[in-house]
Amino acid sequence: MEFYCLREPDMVNAGRVADSTRLEGKSKATLVCWILGFGSLVAWNSMLAIGDYYYNLFPKYHPSRVLTLVYQPFAIGTMAILAYYEARVDTRKRNIAGYILFCLSTFFLIVLDLATSGKGGIGPYIGICALVGLFGVADAHVQGGMVGDLSFMCPEFMQSFFAGLAASGALTSGLRLVTKAVFENTSSGLRKGTMLFLAISTFFEFLCILLYAMVFPKIPIVKYYRSKAASEGSKTVNADLAAAGIQANQGSDGMGQGRLSTKQLLLENIDYAIDLYLIYVLTLSIFPGFLYENTGQHKLGPWYPLVLIAMYNVWDLISRYTPLISCLKIESRKGLMIAILGRFLLIPAFYFTAKYGDQGWMIFLVSFLGLTNGHLTVCIMTVAPKGYKGPEQNALGNLLVLFLLGGIFTGVALDWLWIIGNGSF
Structure with a gap:
């Protein structure tokens, strides 16, 4: 890191130059954050998008529910x-370890399918479950690490990262509809579409490894924020600063300089943590298992669950940009809690729509589920870290992801109540 001695007449101009320099590459960094977010969930969203293929191979094993339930304990355990x-x-x-693990796990899904010639059975199913467990470990590494890292940077990076997460769902759903239309009437059509999906996911995971390792650390604005975090006592950024050619100050251990403990941070932000937990409890108690197994038969036939998944993902993506409109962004802690508790009215709405409503109402509800999920998530993740030092922001980011994953795990477990209640287990 370079330091300059400035005379009084030069201070104003030098300040402007410094501000300009440290903001260089903001657009580039925002784009890279979007791609890194995309890569953080593209493998898992591909698994959801190809759910119809796994239902064809393993019709008695409830793949959308089981695979999600397998994924989450590994994610939340590693994240804790x-x-x-x-x-x-x-x-x-x-x-980097997380993205490498994503890349290898996705690639070995292709290898497993080729080795078994696309046949069903308990053996291949256990193999898929094992690889999905590795997805959970990778998710905890990447999502917690990236959110912690971006928590002490500008909020636009966090918003872009979460938009990328949602984009992975929207784009994989859209691509799945295309591949189903193209391959539907061909021999082994579902399998061909699945192989294409997994190959694309593997490519994007490899791209994320390169972007994070070689591009992101060298962007000027990223170097500025990481240098600032290091000056406030953070040691988590040292290797990234070294990769950018900056020697970090080794004089602090990241717990000094009066930083709040993890327990203190949690107590000060317990409402934000509970908010995230409740958002994902509700979302994952409906998505994706309920949409695949509990919405009945409709005119769209086998396309129906794919359309529902796609509508959720599209609106989830759109809603992650709506907080950029200042009048729509919710910053009030009380307002966030009221909005999140109000979402639970969707549970009876989904129940009665599945039982008595038509597909138009179900598509509307799924769209609203996605809209509120993305908007409220970004509002919390961009507001909560404000006012803290770099090491505290990193710790808080990790805590928030832990509660987010906890909500997902609880929601996935509660999702089974839909089929238990219907006596179809």
Whole structure:
């Protein structure tokens, strides 16, 4: 890091130059954050999008529910460990390891399918479950690491990262509709579409490895924020600063300089943590299992669950940009809690629509579920870290992701109540 001695007459102009320099590359960094967000969930969203293929192979094993339930314990367990030790975990190694694990797991799904010639049975199903468990480990590394890293940067980076997460769902759903239309009447059509999906996911995971390792650390605005975090006591950024050619100050251990403890941060932000937990409890109690198995038969036939998944993902993506409109962004802590609790009215709405409504009402409800999910998530993730030092923001980001994953896990478990209640288990 370079330091300059300035005379009084030069201070104003130098300040302007410094501000200009440190903001260089903001658009580039925002785009890279979007791609890194995309890569964080494209593998898992591909699994959801090809759910019809796995239902064809394993019709008695409830793949959308089981695979999601397998994924989450690994994600939340790994995330709990990483959140506890976040101040000692090198963010660069953590994120690169996560993207590599995503890449390899997705690639081995292709290998497994080729090795078994696309046949069903308990053996291949267990193999798929094992690889999905690795997805959960990778997710905890990447999502917690990236959110912690971006928490001490500008809010636009966080918004872009979460938009990328949603875009992976929207684009995979759209591509799935296209591949189903193209391959539907061909021999092994579902399998061909699945292989294409997994190949595309593997490519994007590899791209994320390169972008995070070689491009992101060298962007001027990213170097500025990481240098600032290091000056405030963060050691998690040292390897990324070294990759950018900057020697970080080694004089602090990340817990000094009066930083709040993890427990103190949690107590000060317990409402935000509960908000995220409740958002994803509701969302995952409906998406994707209920949409695949509990919406009945409609005119769209086998296309119906794919259309519902696509509508959720499209509106989830759109809603992650709506907080950029200042009049729509919710910053009131009380307002966020009221909006999130109000979403639980969707549970009886989905129940009665599935039982008595037509597909138009179901599509509307799914769209509203996605709209509120994305908007409220971005509002919380961009507001909560404000006012803290770099090491505290990193710790808070990890805590928020832990509660987010906890909400997903609880929602996935509660999702089984739909089929237990219907006596179709």
